[in-house]
Amino acid sequence: MSAALSVDWNEQDDESFRLDLREWFEREFPVHLRFLPRRLRWSESKDWWTKLSQKGWLAPNWPREHGGMGLTPAKLIIYWEESERAGLGRMPDQGLTMVGPTLIRFGTPEQQAQFLPKIISGEHVWCQGYSEPNSGSDLASLRTEAVLQGDSYVINGSKIWTSMAHDATHIYVLVRTDKTVKQQRGISFFLLDMKTPGVSLRPIRNIAGHEEFCQVFFDNVKASTSNLVGRLNEGWTIAKGLMTFERLSIGSPRRPLQAFEQLDALARKLNLFADPGFVDCYTKLKMDLLDLGSLYGRYVDKVRRAEPLGPDISMLKIFATDTYQKLSELLLESGAEYGSYAEAVNFDGKIIDLISPFYISRPGTIYGGSNEIQRNILSKYILQLPN
Numbered sequence: 001m002s003a004a005l006s007v008d009w010n011e012q013d014d015e016s017f018r019l020d021l022r023e024w025f026e027r028e029f030p031v032h033l034r035f036l037p038r039r040l041r042w043s044e045s046k047d048w049w050t051k052l053s054q055k056g057w058l059a060p061n062w063p064r065e066h067g068g069m070g071l072t073p074a075k076l077i078i079y080w081e082e083s084e085r086a087g088l089g090r091m092p093d094q095g096l097t098m099v100g101p102t103l104i105r106f107g108t109p110e111q112q113a114q115f116l117p118k119i120i121s122g123e124h125v126w127c128q129g130y131s132e133p134n135s136g137s138d139l140a141s142l143r144t145e146a147v148l149q150g151d152s153y154v155i156n157g158s159k160i161w162t163s164m165a166h167d168a169t170h171i172y173v174l175v176r177t178d179k180t181v182k183q184q185r186g187i188s189f190f191l192l193d194m195k196t197p198g199v200s201l202r203p204i205r206n207i208a209g210h211e212e213f214c215q216v217f218f219d220n221v222k223a224s225t226s227n228l229v230g231r232l233n234e235g236w237t238i239a240k241g242l243m244t245f246e247r248l249s250i251g252s253p254r255r256p257l258q259a260f261e262q263l264d265a266l267a268r269k270l271n272l273f274a275d276p277g278f279v280d281c282y283t284k285l286k287m288d289l290l291d292l293g294s295l296y297g298r299y300v301d302k303v304r305r306a307e308p309l310g311p312d313i314s315m316l317k318i319f320a321t322d323t324y325q326k327l328s329e330l331l332l333e334s335g336a337e338y339g340s341y342a343e344a345v346n347f348d349g350k351i352i353d354l355i356s357p358f359y360i361s362r363p364g365t366i367y368g369g370s371n372e373i374q375r376n377i378l379s380k381y382i383l384q385l386p387n
């Protein structure tokens with residue numbers, strides 16, 4: 001174990017740990033990659049990945065024996081907060097946030113030895129194969145199937161909205177392995193090399209001109225039985241756990257707060273606070289943002305106490321993404337004719353990006369489980385209403 005990985009960061013007091021993170025992030029992360037209105041491509045983030053890995057700060061939530069920092073929930077929250085504060089661009093991080101924790105919990109020792117070190121080194125870059133053209137919000141209805149033939153499963157189907165798949169070397173994919181049982185019971189979780197014969201992809205350009213998504217196709221793709229994670233037909237259990245923590249991340253007030261700060265700056269430059277109608281909308285959204293921060297803090301505290309997150313986390317996801325959309329809409333509307341500009345606008349020395357928050361907030365109510373589905377979850381599991 002390297003000197004960096006032998007350090008137990010949990011022995012450091014919280015404030016010192018926070019200041020160490022802040023100072024290093026501010027010094028080392030490239031300024032031109034901060035607060036970007038898009039995800040980082042692997043070519044942009046590879047050097048930062050390597051720097052974090054060498055520092056021993058790449059995988060804050062992984063156990064130290066697997067190359068992570070092994071942070072307590074409280075320290076992990078500090079790490080997230082300082083990452084957001086510094087505007088660290090999001091890397092193709094599915095290996096860190098999803099695959100690693102999954103293998104640590106559900107993987108075999110052989111799978112852990114094969115995949116975890118190569119995530120840390122950056123040799124393997126992962127993407128997520130969940131949504132399908134006809135199975136997005138209702139993920140359990142997925143149709144991509146895997147049929148056992150000899151000692152391999154043969155996979156056919158496709159996945160869509162696969163973030164950063166064009167930069168990935170590997171994909172984790174949910175497939176149907178039993179059509180005779182309840183939908184959620186017939187799903188399995190597989191790991192695949194993107195270079196496996198029969199795997200192909202098509203980049204999807206979004207309205208802002210960025211290619212963050214792809215559609216991935218599987219044409220008689222062979223997957224070894226050794227790449228099945230967990231038990232056959234029990235992949236839904238793994239998927240649910242991953243989506244719960246994804247909703248906590250989506251529920252962070254960071255992006256809505258950035259949009260609000262842009263709105264506030266715009267209002268001061270254009271003297272919008274003289275308009276009572278604007279002030280009404282501004283004040284309501286400011287109160288919503290404060291409520292969002294309080295709600296997010298409640299779930300963060302649960303993580304700090306190492307308590308499980310229940311289905312009520314859907315409430316946070318809904319509130320965060322709805323608030324972000326409303327803020328982006330008011331920002332765009334308040335910019336008047338400048339709202340049609342494709343780039344950030346210089347308002348008397350203050351650079352304000354009117355359009356990017358609007359673009360970014362559109363899919364937020366869909367990914368991580370659409371808000372309509374999240375309302376169904378709250379209705380069924382929290383309010384106990386009939387189907």
